[in-house]
Amino acid sequence: MVSVLDKKLLRDMVRLWAQALAIALVMASGVSTLILAVGAYRSLEETRSAYYERYRFADVFATAKRAPEFVERQILEISGVAAAETRIQEFALLDIEGMEQPATGLAMSLPDHREQRLNRIYLREGRLPEPGRVDEVTINEAFAVAHSFKLGAKFHAILNGYKRPLTVVGIALSPEFIYAIGPGDLIPDDRRFADLWMSEKAMAAMFDLDGAFNSISLKLLRGAREAEVIKQLDDVLERYGGTGAYGRKDQQSHAFLDAELNQLKSMAQVIPPIFLLVSAFLINITLTRLIALEREQIGLLKALGYRRFTIATHYMKLIVCIAFVGILIGAVAGTWLGQGLTRLYADFFHFPFLIFQRGMDIYAIAASISIATALAGGMRSIYTALTLPPAVAMSPPLPTHYAHLGIEKLQVVKHLSQLTIMAIRHIIRWPVRSGLTILGIAMSGALLITALFSLDSIEFMIDTIYFQADRQDATLNFTQERPVKVLQEVEHLPGVLAVEPYRAVAVRLRHGHYHRKLAITGKPPGADLSRILDRENRPVELPQSGLLMSERVAKLLHVTRGDMVDVEILDDSRGQGSLDATSIGTRRSTRRLPVAGIIQSYLGLAVYMDLRALNEMLDEAPVVSGVHMAIDDSQTDKLFAAIKGLPAVSAIALQGASLAKFHETLATNLTIMTTVYVVLSVIIAFGVVYNSARIQLSERVREFASLRVLGFTKAEVSHVLLLELAMLVIAAIPLAWIIGYGFAWATVQGFESDLYSLPFIIKTDTYAISALVVLGAAMTSALIVRRRIDRLDMIKALKTRE
Numbered sequence: 001m002v003s004v005l006d007k008k009l010l011r012d013m014v015r016l017w018a019q020a021l022a023i024a025l026v027m028a029s030g031v032s033t034l035i036l037a038v039g040a041y042r043s044l045e046e047t048r049s050a051y052y053e054r055y056r057f058a059d060v061f062a063t064a065k066r067a068p069e070f071v072e073r074q075i076l077e078i079s080g081v082a083a084a085e086t087r088i089q090e091f092a093l094l095d096i097e098g099m100e101q102p103a104t105g106l107a108m109s110l111p112d113h114r115e116q117r118l119n120r121i122y123l124r125e126g127r128l129p130e131p132g133r134v135d136e137v138t139i140n141e142a143f144a145v146a147h148s149f150k151l152g153a154k155f156h157a158i159l160n161g162y163k164r165p166l167t168v169v170g171i172a173l174s175p176e177f178i179y180a181i182g183p184g185d186l187i188p189d190d191r192r193f194a195d196l197w198m199s200e201k202a203m204a205a206m207f208d209l210d211g212a213f214n215s216i217s218l219k220l221l222r223g224a225r226e227a228e229v230i231k232q233l234d235d236v237l238e239r240y241g242g243t244g245a246y247g248r249k250d251q252q253s254h255a256f257l258d259a260e261l262n263q264l265k266s267m268a269q270v271i272p273p274i275f276l277l278v279s280a281f282l283i284n285i286t287l288t289r290l291i292a293l294e295r296e297q298i299g300l301l302k303a304l305g306y307r308r309f310t311i312a313t314h315y316m317k318l319i320v321c322i323a324f325v326g327i328l329i330g331a332v333a334g335t336w337l338g339q340g341l342t343r344l345y346a347d348f349f350h351f352p353f354l355i356f357q358r359g360m361d362i363y364a365i366a367a368s369i370s371i372a373t374a375l376a377g378g379m380r381s382i383y384t385a386l387t388l389p390p391a392v393a394m395s396p397p398l399p400t401h402y403a404h405l406g407i408e409k410l411q412v413v414k415h416l417s418q419l420t421i422m423a424i425r426h427i428i429r430w431p432v433r434s435g436l437t438i439l440g441i442a443m444s445g446a447l448l449i450t451a452l453f454s455l456d457s458i459e460f461m462i463d464t465i466y467f468q469a470d471r472q473d474a475t476l477n478f479t480q481e482r483p484v485k486v487l488q489e490v491e492h493l494p495g496v497l498a499v500e501p502y503r504a505v506a507v508r509l510r511h512g513h514y515h516r517k518l519a520i521t522g523k524p525p526g527a528d529l530s531r532i533l534d535r536e537n538r539p540v541e542l543p544q545s546g547l548l549m550s551e552r553v554a555k556l557l558h559v560t561r562g563d564m565v566d567v568e569i570l571d572d573s574r575g576q577g578s579l580d581a582t583s584i585g586t587r588r589s590t591r592r593l594p595v596a597g598i599i600q601s602y603l604g605l606a607v608y609m610d611l612r613a614l615n616e617m618l619d620e621a622p623v624v625s626g627v628h629m630a631i632d633d634s635q636t637d638k639l640f641a642a643i644k645g646l647p648a649v650s651a652i653a654l655q656g657a658s659l660a661k662f663h664e665t666l667a668t669n670l671t672i673m674t675t676v677y678v679v680l681s682v683i684i685a686f687g688v689v690y691n692s693a694r695i696q697l698s699e700r701v702r703e704f705a706s707l708r709v710l711g712f713t714k715a716e717v718s719h720v721l722l723l724e725l726a727m728l729v730i731a732a733i734p735l736a737w738i739i740g741y742g743f744a745w746a747t748v749q750g751f752e753s754d755l756y757s758l759p760f761i762i763k764t765d766t767y768a769i770s771a772l773v774v775l776g777a778a779m780t781s782a783l784i785v786r787r788r789i790d791r792l793d794m795i796k797a798l799k800t801r802e
Contacts, residue, residue, distance in 0.1 A: 024326035026687040030275030031330025037268035039338035055120040057175040058217035065241025080224025085118035086213035091650035095156040104651040109200040122352040126170035134202040138170030143194035161647030179256040184653020243506040244517040280377030287381040302390040323374040423724040444684035445736025448770040450743040451677030460761040472529040472628035477651040481623040495635030501624035506571035511557040518605040522614035546596030550606040685777035693785035
C-alpha cells in the first residue's frame with residue numbers, strides 16, 4: 001500500500017518534472033562521462049594487458065651494430081632477465097604498384113626453427129615465411145587493409161641496396177606495433193609505413209649478419225630492477241655498437257598508448273566532479289525553495305505526529321528519485337559512448353581482439369557518488385525542514401528583508417528604472433546563491449574552452465612544425481652515414497630544388513645525476529628548409545660550439561643556458577662490431593659541452609648542434625645521415641621513380657602526405673570530441689539558468705502578479721526576471737574565461753611528455769564561441785520560463801499566503 005508521503009512524492013515529481021529533468025540531465029552528464037572514461041580506460045587497459053601477456057611483450061629493448069649470437073647467453077646471465085629474443089631489423093624502401101610515392105617498411109627477422117620467445121606476432125591470415133625464402137614476407141594487417149593486399153600480393157623492397165620482389169604469405173599483428181608510426185610522421189599512416197617479418201636466415205644473408213643480431217628484447221623477472229638490467233645490458237652491448245637500451249615506458253607504441261590512457265584517466269578525474277557539484281547546487285536551491293513553499297504542510301505533518309526522520313526520509317526520497325533518473329540516463333549514454341570510443345580506439349590502435357570491460361562496480365560507484373553528492377547538496381535544506389517548529393511552520397514566513405544597500409546613492413543607479421533596480425537588489429540580497437549560479441554557468445563555458453583550445457593549440461603546432469620549422473617537402477634517410485658528396489647526387493635527382501644535410505647521433509646526456517638517452521641532430525649553418533626556432537618562434541642560428549636543446553630536455557636535465565653537460569657517444573662505430581669473443585673494443589667516448597641555448601620543440605626530445613662541430617666532436621670526416629629536400633611538385637612522379645631505385649635510401653618522409661593524414665585523423669577525432677563537449681556545456685548552462693529562473697519565479701510570483709495588477713505589461717514584468725538572469729550570465733562569462741584558462745593550462749601540463757607537448761594557445765575566437773554557446777543556452781532556458789510569466793494566473797498567485 002502506498003503511503004501518504006509516497007503519494008505526495010509522486011505528485012511532487014510530476015509537478016517538478018521540468019526542473020527535475022534539468023537536474024537529472026546535468027547529473028547524467030557526470031555519470032556518463034565517468035562511465036565513458038573509466039569504461040573505455042578499463043577496456044583499453046585490459047585489452048592491452050591481455051595482449052601483452054598472451055604474446056609475451058618485452059620489458060627492455062636494445063639495438064646494436066652487430067653482436068654475435070653467443071652474446072645472448074651472456075645477457076641471459078644478467079640478474080633479473082627471464083628471457084631474451086634476438087633478431088635482425090632494418091628499414092627498407094618499398095615500391096608498391098599503383099602508389100606513386102615510395103613507402104617505408106621496418107623489416108624484422110623471425111626465428112626459422114623455433115617459436116618466438118617474446119613479441120610474438122598474431123597471425124590473422126596465411127603463414128609465416130619459410131626458412132631461407134628471401135621473397136616471402138608477412139605484413140601487418142593495417143598495411144594490408146590500406147592497400148587491399150590479400151595473400152599472394154606482391155611488391156618490391158630495397159633491402160641492403162638490392163631491390164627484391166616480395167610475396168605476401170601472411171597478415172599479422174604485433175604487440176610491438178599497436179601504434180605504428182613511420183619516420184617523420186606525427187600519426188600512423190598505414191599506406192606509407194609497414195611492418196615486415198621475414199625469415200631470419202634470409203635476412204642474415206641479405207644484411208651480412210650470419211651468426212649475429214642487431215636487435216634484442218628482454219623479459220624481466222617479477223621484482224627485477226629495470227635500471228640495473230639496462231645498465232648491465234648496455235655494458236655487454238657496448239663493444240658491439242649498442243646504442244643504449246631502454247625500458248617499455250620509452251618504447252614508442254607503448255608510450256603513445258600510455259599517453260592516451262592517461263588522458264582517459266584525467267577525463268574521469270576532472271569532468272564528472274564538475275557536473276556532480278553543479279547538480280548538487282541545483283538540488284540545494286530547488287529543495288530549499290520546495291521546503292519554503294511547503295512550510296505549512298511540514299508543520300501539519302509534525303502536528304499530526306510524523307517523526308522528523310520520516311519527513312527527512314520523504315525529501316531524501318525525492319532527491320534519490322531525481323538522482324535515479326540522472327543515473328539511468330547517464331548509465332545508458334555512458335555505456336553507448338564508451339563502447340563507441342573503445343571501438344574507435346581499437347581501429348586507431350591495432351589489437352587482434354577487444355575486451356569490453358563493463359564491470360558492475362563502475363555503475364555502482366557512479367550511482368553511489370551521484371546519490372551521495374545529491375544528498376549532500378540537499379542536506380542543509382532537509383535540516384531546515386527538521387528543525388522547523390510546527391507552530392512556526394504553519395504560519396506564513398517573514399517577508400524578505402531588503403535593507404538599504406547604498407546602491408541608491410550611486411549616480412548611475414539614478415538613471416535606471418525601478419524594475420531594473422528590483423533585479424539588482426534581488427541579486428545582492430542572495431549573494432551566495434547568486435555567486436553559485438554564476439559559478440555553475442561559468443563552469444559550462446570553462447568546459448567548452450577546455451575542449452576548443454586544443455583546436456587552437458594544434459593549429460598553432462601544425463603551423464610551427466610544417467610551415468615554420470620543418471619546411472622541406474621530403475626527407476631521405478640513408479641506410480648508413482654517407483660522405484657529404486652525396487648531396488651532389490641528390491641535387492641532380494629530377495625535381496629537386498634545394499637540399500640540406502643533417503646527421504643524427506645517439507647519445508646520453510648527463511647533468512649531475514640526471515641523464516637522458518636521445519639523439520643530437522647536426523644541421524648546417526644557415527639552414528633554411530629545416531629551421532630551429534626559439535621560444536618566441538623566431539629562427540635561431542646554430543652556435544659554432546655547444547648544444548641547443550628543447551625546453552623539455554632542459555627541464556629533464558635541470559639545466560639552463562651556460563650549464564655544462566656530459567655527452568656520452570652511443571652511436572660510435574670505432575672499434576665495434578667484432579665477432580671475436582676476446583675483442584674488447586674501445587670504451588664509449590664522452591665529451592663535455594655547454595648548453596648554448598634553450599629552444600622550442602613540440603615533438604620528442606630535441607637537441608641540435610652545428611653539423612661540422614658534431615663531426616669534429618666524433619673525430620670523423622664530414623658525413624650525413626640524410627637530406628631534407630625542396631621539390632618541384634610538377635616532377636614528383638619522376639623524382640619518386642628515381643628514389644625507388646636508390647640503394648642507399650632506407651626511408652622517406654613526405655611532409656605533405658604527413659600533414660594530410662594528420663588533418664584527416666584530426667578532423668574526425670576533434671569533431672566528435674568538440675560535439676560531446678558542446679552538448680555537455682549546453683546541458684550545464686541550460687540546467688543552471690532554467691532552475692535559477694524557475695526558483696526566482698516561484699519566489700516572486702506574488703510580486704510579479706502585483707506588478708501586473710498595477711498596470712505593468714507582460715514584457716515589463718518579464719524584464720525583471722530576464723534582466724536578473726542576464727546579469728548573472730554576463731557576470732559568469734569572464735569567470736568562465738578565467739576558469740577555462742586555468743583548465744586549459746592544466747591540460748597542457750598534463751599532455752607534456754617525452755613524445756610531444758602542446759603549445760598553450762587560446763584564440764579570441766575560442767572565448768567568443770564559449771560565450772555565445774553559454775548565452776544561447778541561457779536565452780533558450782530563460783525564454784521557456786518567460787512563457788510561464790505570460791501565462792501567470794494572477795488570482796491564484798495573489799491568494800498565496802506569501
